Amino acid sequence: MNTPSFTIAAVERDTGLSKDVLRMWERRYGFPVPERDAHGERVYPAAQVERLRVIKRLMDQGHRPGKLIATPVEELSLLAPRRSRPTLAEGHAVDSAGQDELLTLIRQHDANGFVHALQQRLARQGLQRFVQDIVAPLTQQVGDAWEDGRFEVFEEHLFTELTKRVLRQAIAALPQGSGSPRVLLTSVPDEQHMLGLLMVEALLALEGAECIPLGTQMPLLEISRAATAHRADIVALSFSVAFPSRQLPKLLEQLRDALSANTELWVGGSGVSRLVPPAGVRRFSSLEQGVEALAAWRSAHAGQPMGRSTST
Amino acid sequence: MNTPSFTIAAVERDTGLSKDVLRMWERRYGFPVPERDAHGERVYPAAQVERLRVIKRLMDQGHRPGKLIATPVEELSLLAPRRSRPTLAEGHAVDSAGQDELLTLIRQHDANGFVHALQQRLARQGLQRFVQDIVAPLTQQVGDAWEDGRFEVFEEHLFTELTKRVLRQAIAALPQGSGSPRVLLTSVPDEQHMLGLLMVEALLALEGAECIPLGTQMPLLEISRAATAHRADIVALSFSVAFPSRQLPKLLEQLRDALSANTELWVGGSGVSRLVPPAGVRRFSSLEQGVEALAAWRSAHAGQPMGRSTST
DNA sequence: AATTCGTGTTTGTCCAGGACAAACAAGCAG
DNA sequence: CTGCTTGTTTGTCCTGGACAAACACGAATT
Numbered sequence: 001m002n003t004p005s006f007t008i009a010a011v012e013r014d015t016g017l018s019k020d021v022l023r024m025w026e027r028r029y030g031f032p033v034p035e036r037d038a039h040g041e042r043v044y045p046a047a048q049v050e051r052l053r054v055i056k057r058l059m060d061q062g063h064r065p066g067k068l069i070a071t072p073v074e075e076l077s078l079l080a081p082r083r084s085r086p087t088l089a090e091g092h093a094v095d096s097a098g099q100d101e102l103l104t105l106i107r108q109h110d111a112n113g114f115v116h117a118l119q120q121r122l123a124r125q126g127l128q129r130f131v132q133d134i135v136a137p138l139t140q141q142v143g144d145a146w147e148d149g150r151f152e153v154f155e156e157h158l159f160t161e162l163t164k165r166v167l168r169q170a171i172a173a174l175p176q177g178s179g180s181p182r183v184l185l186t187s188v189p190d191e192q193h194m195l196g197l198l199m200v201e202a203l204l205a206l207e208g209a210e211c212i213p214l215g216t217q218m219p220l221l222e223i224s225r226a227a228t229a230h231r232a233d234i235v236a237l238s239f240s241v242a243f244p245s246r247q248l249p250k251l252l253e254q255l256r257d258a259l260s261a262n263t264e265l266w267v268g269g270s271g272v273s274r275l276v277p278p279a280g281v282r283r284f285s286s287l288e289q290g291v292e293a294l295a296a297w298r299s300a301h302a303g304q305p306m307g308r309s310t311s312t
Numbered sequence: 313m314n315t316p317s318f319t320i321a322a323v324e325r326d327t328g329l330s331k332d333v334l335r336m337w338e339r340r341y342g343f344p345v346p347e348r349d350a351h352g353e354r355v356y357p358a359a360q361v362e363r364l365r366v367i368k369r370l371m372d373q374g375h376r377p378g379k380l381i382a383t384p385v386e387e388l389s390l391l392a393p394r395r396s397r398p399t400l401a402e403g404h405a406v407d408s409a410g411q412d413e414l415l416t417l418i419r420q421h422d423a424n425g426f427v428h429a430l431q432q433r434l435a436r437q438g439l440q441r442f443v444q445d446i447v448a449p450l451t452q453q454v455g456d457a458w459e460d461g462r463f464e465v466f467e468e469h470l471f472t473e474l475t476k477r478v479l480r481q482a483i484a485a486l487p488q489g490s491g492s493p494r495v496l497l498t499s500v501p502d503e504q505h506m507l508g509l510l511m512v513e514a515l516l517a518l519e520g521a522e523c524i525p526l527g528t529q530m531p532l533l534e535i536s537r538a539a540t541a542h543r544a545d546i547v548a549l550s551f552s553v554a555f556p557s558r559q560l561p562k563l564l565e566q567l568r569d570a571l572s573a574n575t576e577l578w579v580g581g582s583g584v585s586r587l588v589p590p591a592g593v594r595r596f597s598s599l600e601q602g603v604e605a606l607a608a609w610r611s612a613h614a615g616q617p618m619g620r621s622t623s624t
Numbered sequence: 625a626a627t628t629c630g631t632g633t634t635t636g637t638c639c640a641g642g643a644c645a646a647a648c649a650a651g652c653a654g
Numbered sequence: 655c656t657g658c659t660t661g662t663t664t665g666t667c668c669t670g671g672a673c674a675a676a677c678a679c680g681a682a683t684t
Contacts, residue, residue, distance in 0.1 A: 004532070004566035008667075009559065013501040014531040019667085020637060027670085028635085039644075041667060046533060053531070064677085066634065109542055111524060112488055154526055154538035157498070161527040168477050169484055176424055186469070189325040192504065192529070212423060214466055215473040217504065219326040219365070220316070221358060226466035230421050246636075246675080247321065254316035320638075332666060335639080340664085351673075353638060376648085378663065558646080558665075 003046040008034075011044050015052045016242070022052075029069045054149070060241050061147050099138055103145070106159045114159075118166045127170050131202050132287055135163060139195055143241070143270075160195060167198040177210035181233035181297055184226060186214040188237060188251060196238035196269045203291050204236075220251070224258035234264045234297070236290075239271030248275055256280045266293070315358040320346075323356050327364045328554070334364075341381045366461070372553055373459050411450055415457070418471045426471075430478045439482050443514050444599055447475060451507055455553070455582075472507060479510040489522035493545035493609055496538060498526040500549060500563060508550035508581045515603050532563070536570035546576045546609070548602075551583030560587055568592045578605070 008019050022042075026032060032052060034042040044052075055068045098121070105114040122130045142159050145151040151159075183204055185197050194216055201211045212230050227235050235255075239248070248271070256265055256278060267277065268284035277283040284290050320331050334354075338344060344364060346354040356364075367380045410433070417426040434442045454471050457463040463471075495516055497509050506528055513523045524542050539547050547567075551560070560583070568577055568590060579589065580596035589595040596602050 004569050006566075007562075010532075010563070010566075014533070018637085021635090023668085024636070039667085050533065064634075109524075115484075152537060152541070153534040154530060154541070157526045157530060157534075157538075158524070161525050164527075165480050165484060169481055172427075172477055172481055212421075212470070213473045214469045215476075218466060218469060220322075221326070221362070222465040222469075225464060226469075229464070229466070244636095250319075251322070254318075254322075257316050330666085331638085333664090336665070339641085351638090376663075377665095556665095 005035075005046065006044040006049055008042045008044070011049055011052065014049060015056050017052060017056060025065065025069065029066065031069045057147050057149070098134075099141060102134075102138060103141065106142075106155055107151070109155070109158070111158060111162060115162050115166060118163065122166065122170055127174075127202055127206055130170070131167075131199050135167065135195075135199055136287060139163070139199075164194060164198060167195075167202055171198070171202050171205055171211075174205050177205060178208040179210050181294070181301070182210045182212065182231060183234045183236055184212045184214060184223075184230055184232035185236050185238075186218045186223060186226075187216040187239070188223070188255075189217045189219055191237075191239055191243050191271070192216045193238065193240040193242075193269070196240070197236075199287060200236060200238070200268065200290055203287060204294055207291060207294050209294060220255050220258060223255060224260075227259055227263050232263055233301075234266055235259060236266045236268070238269040239267060241270045243271040245271065245274065248272070249278060252281050253278045264297070266290070317347075317358065318356040318361055320354045320356070323361055323364065326361060327368050329364060329368060337377065337381065341378065343381050369459050369461070410446075411453060414446075414450060415453065418454075418467055419463075421467070421470070423470060423474060427474050427478060430475065434478065434482060439486075439514055439518055442482070443479075443511050447479065447507075447511055448599060451475070451511075476506060476510060479507075479514055483510070483514050483517055483523075486517050489517060490520040491522050493606070493613070494522045494524065494543060495546045495548055496524045496526060496535075496542055496544040497548050497550075498530045498535060498538075499528040499551070500535070500567075501529045501531055503549075503551055503555050503583070504528045505550065505552040505554075505581070508552070509548075511599060512548060512550070512580065512602055515599060516606055519603060519606050521606060532567050532570060535567060536572075539571055539575050544575055545613075546578055547571060548578040548580070550581040551579060553582045555583040557583065557586065560584070561590060564593050565590045576609070578602070 006014065008022055011017070011022060012019050022032065026034070032044060032048040034044040034048065037043050055065065058068055059065060102114060102117055105117060118134075121134050125133065138159075142151060142156055146153070146156045185201050187193070187197065197213070197216070201213055205211050212226075212232065214226060218226065223235060226232070237255075252265070252267065259265060265281045266284060267275075267281060268287075268290065272283050273285060275283060282293065284293070318326065320334060323329065323334060324331050334344065338346070344356060344360040346356040346360065349355050367377065370380055371377060414426060414429055417429060430446075433446050437445065450471075454463060454468055458465070458468045497513050499505070499509065509525070509528070513525055517523050524538075524544065526538060530538065535547060538544070549567075564577070564579065571577060573592075577593045578596060579587075579593060580599075580602065584595050585597060587595060594605065596605070
């Protein structure tokens with residue numbers, strides 16, 4: 001039970017702050033100030049790594065590093081509530097009581113109880129309502145709780161893993177899609193959040209779309225290749241808040257360019273809420289919109305059953 | 313359908329080669345030689361990114377970059393067969409015919425057919441044989457095929473995603489564990505491969521162990537915290553070939569230090585095959601060993617049903 | 625009073641080139 | 655053929671400089 005110390009590479013892995021940023025903060029703000037080993041290389045004590053993680057968490061909420069680093073310790077609890085981030089499904093008047101029960105089970109680390117409670121709700125409400133009224137707000141709440149420090153990282157991981165299982169199970173139980181449209185579901189490298197994709201898949205599969213789940217972290221060129229190989233009508237990507245928003249517009253333009261023109265590109269998730277989508281990219285700010293867009297696609301392509309028009 | 317160009321950050325994301333390495337190769341070997349934009353920043357054409365991915369793939373097989381970069385194009389197919397990597401379950405005289413059928417389904421991008429075929433085998437053979445004789449060698453083969461370039465990245469992703477679903481489904485169908493030992497299953501940051509963890513979970517859950525699946529990519533300090541919170545008897549980590557083996561020994565020592573002394577630390581996966589495990593860390597080179605070790609743990613802890621001895 | 629438009633500050637990322645240790649290969653001695 | 659020493663390869667770390675995009679603030683305008 002010792003407190004280990006970290007190389008700069010380990011800190012980058014564990015906090016998600018790049019080496020460049022770590023060195024720059026040290027230069028500019030005087031924090032973190034790691035010790036040095038015999039070779040002059042940085043060695044970060046565990047306490048500083050912890051603090052860096054707190055700072056990163058608050059930054060994802062919209063706070064700025066300069067002020068965070070200046071604040072001594074009261075930041076930990078005082079700055080916790082996030083400021084001005086009207087994310088999707090907020091103020092949705094959700095069934096908080098039922099949600100709280102689920103959150104409590106996670107907080108008690110009762111994995112079996114949580115899964116059981118989820119499955120019960122799924123059976124009672126049906127998949128669509130389950131996704132929209134239970135899983136989506138729950139994910140939001142867990143994200144908030146994690147950002148506020150009310151949830152440990154591993155509690156969030158446990159929640160995610162168990163919820164994924166229930167969702168996948170539900171999806172597997174659905175009948176096969178109608179073959180149209182063919183929707184390719186994935187995320188780009190550096191974006192590892194799967195839950196959003198699963199929620200979308202559940203809703204689309206429920207409507208009879210043919211979903212091709214490729215997991216997360218597909219290189220751009222591979223996405224375009226996969227779209228061709230699977231003759232996808234739609235490529236759907238998910239982005240979480242943690243995704244570096246700087247790279248987003250350029251990334252989407254590149255992918256749009258790499259895709260065949262008659263393949264639609266849909267993006268969603270909390271990571272795109274502040275984005276102005278480039279031409280040819282459709283942004284979704286709620287799950288409902290996805291279902292509507294699917295219906296719209298269907299009616300727009302009603303006349304042409306299968307064949308692909310000549311591309312390139 | 314254009315061919316986009318990439319910033320150095322995008323190349324790092326897509327290839328897994330760090331910015332430092334990319335600049336160093338340019339300096340030393342003269343490849344890649346990106347163009348420069350108006351501001352003097354590197355701009356990599358798609359062709360070079362492709363080649364970098366091929367090189368990275370061959371490096372993971374044990375080839376060395378200096379020679380790879382010198383080789384013009386015949387490397388692509390000629391160097392493909394890997395050299396001297398006796399990974400686990402090799403020469404296992406496996407049911408190749410049945411495997412090939414599954415691989416063919418993936419290659420045809422027949423997701424539904426593949427899932428169906430998997431489930432059929434699962435039902436026929438039972439979970440234990442299914443994991444050991446089907447999933448494990450299949451994963452190995454897909455990895456090889458991917459490294460040889462016979463599989464596209466997205467085909468490997470599709471395989472992984474679908475197999476994960478079948479495995480999770482099977483695990484969900486098992487009765488709850490006996491409560492002992494409590495095994496925490498996860499991986500460290502930068503290690504995102506889930507399949508190995510799921511295979512282990514399936515086998516351990518089958519033996520009645522209480523598995524706590526935390527997904528992948530847990531920061532070190534969080535693993536130790538989670539182990540305490542869940543009163544885990546064993547922490548099991550999985551490492552794939554892609555994991556940077558340089559950091560491994562130090563990482564494991566740190567984690568070992570951070571864990572309570574009466575928590576065992578088990579590691580497995582193809583990423584640890586060349587590792588000499590530090591003190592207090594147990595290395596597994598096959599799935600069978602895990603099952604055996606579980607039995608051994610059980611008999612060693614037979615007398616003391618639940619209570620934890622005083623730690624610190 | 626609210627909104628638009630500069631303008632200054634904050635902040636992340638990029639660049640270059642130097643240094644070094646760990647991993648590896650090759651040659652030599654037993 | 656095996657074990658050791660020596661030279662080469664290779665990744666990572668370091669410093670310090672530069673700049674543009676994002677942001678916050680205040681002034682001018684509707």
